[in-house]
Amino acid sequence: MLFDLSAIDERLRSHRHGLPEADFTVFYHLLSVSGNRDIMLKVALSERDLSLPTVISVYRNANWYEREAWDMFGIRFEGHPNLFRILMPSTWQGHPLRKDHHARATEFDPYTLTVEGQHREQEALQFKPEDWGMQRQSADADFMFLNLGPNHPSAHGAFRIVLQLDGEEIVDCVPDIGYHHRGAEKMAERQSWHSFIPYTDRIDYVGGVMNNLPYVLAVEKLAGIEVTGRIQTVRVMMCELFRITSHLLFLGTYLQDLGAMSPVFYTFTDRQKGYDVIEAITGFRMHPAWFRIGGLMQDLPKGWDTLMQRFVDWMPARLREYERVMMENSLVRDRTKHIAAFDTANALAWGVTGPNLRATGCDFDLRKQRPYSGYENFDFEIPLAQNGDAFDRGQLRIDEMRQSLRILQQCINNMPAGDYKADHPLTTPPPRERMLEHIETLITHFLQVSWGPVLPGNESLQMIEATKGINSYYLTSDGSTMSYRTRIRTPSFPHLQQIPELMRGGFVPDLIAHLGSIDFVMADVDR
Amino acid sequence: MTYTLTRVEDALAAENDRYPLGERQRVEDPMQQQVHRSVFTGKLEEVLNSTVNWGRKNSLWPYNFGLSCCYVEMTTAFTSPHDIARFGAEVIRASPRQADFMVIAGTCFVKMAPVIQQLYDQMLEPKWVISMGSCANSGGMYDIYSVVQGVDKFLPVDVYVPGCPPRPEAFLQGLQLLQDSIQEERRPLSWVVGDQGVYRAEMPSQREKHRDRRIQVTELRTPDSI
Numbered sequence: 001m002l003f004d005l006s007a008i009d010e011r012l013r014s015h016r017h018g019l020p021e022a023d024f025t026v027f028y029h030l031l032s033v034s035g036n037r038d039i040m041l042k043v044a045l046s047e048r049d050l051s052l053p054t055v056i057s058v059y060r061n062a063n064w065y066e067r068e069a070w071d072m073f074g075i076r077f078e079g080h081p082n083l084f085r086i087l088m089p090s091t092w093q094g095h096p097l098r099k100d101h102h103a104r105a106t107e108f109d110p111y112t113l114t115v116e117g118q119h120r121e122q123e124a125l126q127f128k129p130e131d132w133g134m135q136r137q138s139a140d141a142d143f144m145f146l147n148l149g150p151n152h153p154s155a156h157g158a159f160r161i162v163l164q165l166d167g168e169e170i171v172d173c174v175p176d177i178g179y180h181h182r183g184a185e186k187m188a189e190r191q192s193w194h195s196f197i198p199y200t201d202r203i204d205y206v207g208g209v210m211n212n213l214p215y216v217l218a219v220e221k222l223a224g225i226e227v228t229g230r231i232q233t234v235r236v237m238m239c240e241l242f243r244i245t246s247h248l249l250f251l252g253t254y255l256q257d258l259g260a261m262s263p264v265f266y267t268f269t270d271r272q273k274g275y276d277v278i279e280a281i282t283g284f285r286m287h288p289a290w291f292r293i294g295g296l297m298q299d300l301p302k303g304w305d306t307l308m309q310r311f312v313d314w315m316p317a318r319l320r321e322y323e324r325v326m327m328e329n330s331l332v333r334d335r336t337k338h339i340a341a342f343d344t345a346n347a348l349a350w351g352v353t354g355p356n357l358r359a360t361g362c363d364f365d366l367r368k369q370r371p372y373s374g375y376e377n378f379d380f381e382i383p384l385a386q387n388g389d390a391f392d393r394g395q396l397r398i399d400e401m402r403q404s405l406r407i408l409q410q411c412i413n414n415m416p417a418g419d420y421k422a423d424h425p426l427t428t429p430p431p432r433e434r435m436l437e438h439i440e441t442l443i444t445h446f447l448q449v450s451w452g453p454v455l456p457g458n459e460s461l462q463m464i465e466a467t468k469g470i471n472s473y474y475l476t477s478d479g480s481t482m483s484y485r486t487r488i489r490t491p492s493f494p495h496l497q498q499i500p501e502l503m504r505g506g507f508v509p510d511l512i513a514h515l516g517s518i519d520f521v522m523a524d525v526d527r
Numbered sequence: 528m529t530y531t532l533t534r535v536e537d538a539l540a541a542e543n544d545r546y547p548l549g550e551r552q553r554v555e556d557p558m559q560q561q562v563h564r565s566v567f568t569g570k571l572e573e574v575l576n577s578t579v580n581w582g583r584k585n586s587l588w589p590y591n592f593g594l595s596c597c598y599v600e601m602t603t604a605f606t607s608p609h610d611i612a613r614f615g616a617e618v619i620r621a622s623p624r625q626a627d628f629m630v631i632a633g634t635c636f637v638k639m640a641p642v643i644q645q646l647y648d649q650m651l652e653p654k655w656v657i658s659m660g661s662c663a664n665s666g667g668m669y670d671i672y673s674v675v676q677g678v679d680k681f682l683p684v685d686v687y688v689p690g691c692p693p694r695p696e697a698f699l700q701g702l703q704l705l706q707d708s709i710q711e712e713r714r715p716l717s718w719v720v721g722d723q724g725v726y727r728a729e730m731p732s733q734r735e736k737h738r739d740r741r742i743q744v745t746e747l748r749t750p751d752s753i
Binding site: 087088089092096101102103104105106108110111112113117118121122125150151153157158178179180181182183186187198199202205206249264265266268269271272280281283285286287298299301302303304307521522523 | 671
C-alpha cells in the first residue's frame with residue numbers, strides 16, 4: 001500500500017548525513033500490511049529538472065498525493081492525467097512549502113475581496129467537465145452536473161464534490177478539496193518543537209489529544225526521551241476517551257445524514273459527559289494540547305477516577321440502546337447494507353486505514369500490530385466486520401467504543417504511580433525544581449522555555465491508530481529549535497480520494513450515506 | 528411619495544363644471560406630518576419598532592454553515608445539553624435564502640472566502656453575521672498564507688465570540704448579545720414608511736463593561752483537584 005508520498009525542500013538543510021546532492025527530495029512511503037513492514041524510497045531532484053514519472057499506474061492513490069506535491073513544491077509528475085492544484089485555489093501564485101515562499105499572511109499584502117475579484121474567483125471555481133475528461137452527454141442522455149458543497153449539510157465541513165448525473169444515478173464524480181487548508185506543515189517550520197503542539201490538536205479537530213500523541217512520540221524519538229509508565233498510561237487513557245467522543249460525534253452525524261434526527265441529541269449528551277471528565281483533567285474541551293515533550297502538562301487531579309468511573313458506567317447501556325434503536329432499525333439497514341461496499345484489496349489500493357479498513361475484515365490495528373505508548377499492556381480486542389459497507393463502518397465504531405471503555409476501566413484500576421514528566425534534559429517545559437538550583441540552571445531553563453529545546457539533526461517517524469485511521473508525523477530536524485520539515489499523513493485524505501470509484505453507478509442518497517459512514521473532518525484532509 | 532388629493536367638498540357640482548368633477552392637487556404624504564405632530568403617534572413608531580425587533584430577535588433562524596472546529600461547538604449548542612431552542616434559534620436552515628443570520632464558525636480560508644461572500648449575498652435582509660472563534664475574528668493562531676486574517680476583511684460582523692474554540696455557552700452568550708443589538712436596531716418598518724436606511728446601534732464593549740468585576744478576582748482555583 002502506498003502509505004504516503006510527499007517532498008522536502010532540501011535547499012537550506014545543513015544536516016544531511018550521507019544523502020546525495022539534492023535540491024528537492026520526493027519520498028514514497030510504502031507499507032506492507034501482511035508483512036507489517038515499511039519501505040521509504042527517496043528520490044533526489046535538482047532544481048533545474050523538477051520532474052518525475054507518475055506512479056498512478058502502480059498505486060492509484062498516488063493521484064492526489066502527486067497533485068499535492070505539485071501544488072506545494074512545484075514538482076511535475078510526467079504522465080499525470082490532471083496535475084492541477086489541489087489544496088490552493090487555482091488562481092494562486094507560487095508553491096507554499098518551498099522555503100522561499102512566505103509563510104505568514106501578514107508578510108503579504110492584506111487580503112481584500114473586490115467585486116471584480118469575486119467574479120474572477122467564482123469564474124475559477126466553475127466546474128468544467130472537459131478538464132476532467134467528462135462528457136456532457138451520451139448517445140441517449142444529457143448529463144446533469146450537480147455541485148454539492150463546499151457548503152452542504154451532509155458534507156461535514158468545507159468539502160465539495162461535483163456529480164455527473166444521469167437521472168439520479170451517479171455516472172462519475174469529482175471531489176474537490178482544499179477549502180480547509182490551514183498550512184499546518186508550513187506552520188511547523190516556524191514554531192518551536194514545543195509550541196507546535198496546539199496546532200496538532202486542530203488537525204483532526206474532534207480527536208483532541210489523540211493528535212498530540214504521534215507528534216510528541218516522534219519528537220521524543222528524536223530527543224531520545226523514555227517516558228514513565230504513568231505518562232504512557234495517562235496518554236492512552238486520554239486518547240481512548242477522545243476516541244469515544246469522536247466516535248459518538250460520528251454516530252450522531254452518520255445517523256442524521258441517513259435522516260434520523262434524534263440520535264445526534266443523544267450522542268451529544270454522552271459527549272457532554274465525556275467532556276466533563278476531559279475538562280476536569282485537562283482544563284479544556286476540544287483542543288487541550290495537554291501532552292508535552294517528555295510528559296504531560298500536569299498530573300491527574302485528585303478525584304479523576306470517580307469521574308471517569310461514572311462515565312465508564314454510563315456508556316454501555318447507551319451503546320446498547322443505539323444498537324437497538326438504530327442499527328437494528330430496518331430503515332437504517334436498508335439505507336446502508338451493501339452500500340458503498342469495498343473489499344480489503346480495494347481498501348489497500350486506495351490507502352484506506354482504520355475502522356474503514358477493518359470493516360472489510362482486515363485485521364490491521366497499530367495498537368496491536370505496532371504497539372506504542374504501552375498499548376501492549378492492555379487487554380482489548382480489535383473488532384472486525386466482513387462486508388465493508390456503510391452499515392459495517394457504523395457498527396464497527398460502536399464495537400470500538402466498547403473496547404475503548406474496557407481500556408479506560410483498566411486505566412482506572414491500574415494507574416501506575418510515578419512522575420508526569422520524564423527525567424531528561426530535553427523534557428519541555430523542564431521540571432521547575434531544576435531551575436531553582438543556581439544561576440546556570442536558571443539560564444538554561446530560560447533558554448529552553450523561550451527558544452525551545454534544540455533537537456539533534458535527524459529524522460523520525462511515528463504513526464498511531466487515530467480515531468479515523470493511521471495518522472503519522474514524519475519529522476525532519478536540522479539541529480535547531482524548529483522543525484525543518486513536518487509531514488503530516490492523515491487518514492481522511494485517501495478516504496475521500498476513494499469516493500469516485502465507489503460511487504460510480506450508485507445513487508445520490510447512497511453517496512450521502514457513504515459520506516456519513518467515512519467519518520472524516522476536513523481539517524484531517526487538508527491540514 | 529406624493530399623492531393626488533381629491534377633497535369631498537370640492538366634488539359638489541356647479542352647473543357649468545366639467546367631468547370629472549372635483550379639484551385635484553399633488554401633496555406630500557399626510558401621515559408624514561401627522562405622525563410627528565402628535566406625541567401619541569410618535570410613541571407609536573417607537574412601539575412598532577420595538578415590537579418588530581422583539582419578533583425578529585426571538586425567532587432568529589441560523590444558516591447551517593460551518594467551516595471547522597468551532598462548528599462542532601456550535602452544533603453542541605444546538606443539541607439537548609445546551610438547547611438553543613430556549614432562545615428561539617433552533618430552526619437551522621440549509622438554504623441561505625431562508626436564514627436570518629450566519630455564524631462564521633471556523634477559519635476563513637483564502638479559497639473559501641469567495642464562497643462565503645456568495646452565500647452571504649444570497650441571504651435576504653434583514654441579516655446578521657456572528658463571527659465565532661479566534662480564526663474568524665482575526666485569523667487567530669493561523670497567521671499563514673492560506674488564511675484570511677479575520678472574516679471582517681470582507682463581511683460586516685455584528686458580534687465577535689472569542690475562544691479557540693469558544694464553549695457552546697460562549698456562543699449562546701454571543702447570540703444573546705446579537706439579540707440585544709437587534710432590539711435597538713432601526714430598520715424601515717415598511718418600504719414606504721420613513722427613512723430606508725438601517726440604523727445599527729453601537730453596543731457597549733463587553734470587555735469594558737466587565738473589567739471592574741473581572742480584575743477583582745484574586746483567588747483562582749487550583750487545578751490539582753476536580
